[in-house]
Amino acid sequence: xxxxxxKSITRYCSEILQNDKCKNLPFHNFAHTQxxxxxxxxxxxxxxLQPKEVDFIAIAxxxxxxxxxxxxxxxxxxxxxxxxxxxxxxxxxxxxxxRVLSCIDATKMPQNPMDVYEKVLCDADLFHLGTTNYMYxxxxxxxxWELFCDTVMTDNEWHLLNIKFLEEYRFKTTYGKxxxxxxxxxNLNKLKQLIRIR
Numbered sequence: 001x002x003x004x005x006x007k008s009i010t011r012y013c014s015e016i017l018q019n020d021k022c023k024n025l026p027f028h029n030f031a032h033t034q035x036x037x038x039x040x041x042x043x044x045x046x047x048x049l050q051p052k053e054v055d056f057i058a059i060a061x062x063x064x065x066x067x068x069x070x071x072x073x074x075x076x077x078x079x080x081x082x083x084x085x086x087x088x089x090x091x092x093x094x095x096x097x098x099r100v101l102s103c104i105d106a107t108k109m110p111q112n113p114m115d116v117y118e119k120v121l122c123d124a125d126l127f128h129l130g131t132t133n134y135m136y137x138x139x140x141x142x143x144x145w146e147l148f149c150d151t152v153m154t155d156n157e158w159h160l161l162n163i164k165f166l167e168e169y170r171f172k173t174t175y176g177k178x179x180x181x182x183x184x185x186x187n188l189n190k191l192k193q194l195i196r197i198r
Contacts, residue, residue, distance in 0.1 A: 005090070006058055010037065012086060013062040016069050025148065026140040028065050037061045039124035046175040049116070056096060057117050059083070060103030061124060072148050076108050111172070119172035123180065129169060130180025134187040138162060156195065163191050 016022065017030040040061045044054040060083070067078030080101045087097045099117065106118035111126075113119040128137040142158055145151040153161065166188040171177050 006055060006062075009059055009062050009086070013066055016066045016082070019069070021070075021148075022065075022068050025068060026143040027137065028068050028144065033062065033065055035127070036064065036121075036124045039127040040120055043120050043123055043127075043173055043175045046179075047116075047120070047173055049120070053117065056099045057103055057120050057124075059087075060100045060117075060121050063100070064104050064107050064121065064125065076104055080104050113172050116173070119176075123171050123173045123176040126169070126171075127180065129166065129187065130171070130176070130183035132183070134183070135190065159191050159194050163188065163195070166191065 013033065014030050017033055022029055037058055040057045041054060044057065049057075063079050063083040063086075065075065065079060066082045067075030067080075069082075070078045083100055083104060084097060087100065102114070103118050103121045106113040106122055107125050111122045113122045128134050142153075166184055169184070171180050171184070
């Protein structure tokens with residue numbers, strides 16, 4: 001895959017994500033996908049992957065949330081279908097398509113990545129758990145669940161749900177474990193603080 005190919009894939013996916021239902025999603029929108037792509041390069045670089053290896057993960061990152069254009073539940077299956085259609089048309093070898101699809105598959109919750117490529121995409125997707133903008137991103141996710149999943153919770157219920165999630169979630173790559181884990185623990189403490197304040 002060339003940089004040119006990735007550029008055209010990004011453009012194609014951005015059109016899907018900025019049309020349809022996706023543009024109204026507070027969290028799973030094009031800005032999130034762009035962040036995930038950037039995170040893929042950052043993590044891959046930090047753990048020493050070769051540029052050729054990173055291409056597959058970046059392509060999977062482009063497509064991983066495109067399925068939201070058709071459905072909320074089980075969007076990964078639609079994302080895989082859209083990726084297959086595009087990559088087959090672009091004469092991408094079947095082995096490369098399979099690698100992209102397995103990366104998309106790995107982002108399903110609960111995540112279960114099998115190799116380093118899938119691990120990179122999983123950590124790139126949930127990168128915000130270990131950053132200072134976690135609270136803001138979490139607020140957007142809550143809004144999205146209210147609008148698209150009819151999931152309405154009290155502040156306390158929401159905080160408890162997220163405390164449980166952060167306590168159970170484990171980053172997959174060495175970068176995630178060494179860098180993002182620290183931020184995740186700080187965010188966990190902030191959430192626990194909010195419960196105590198109430």
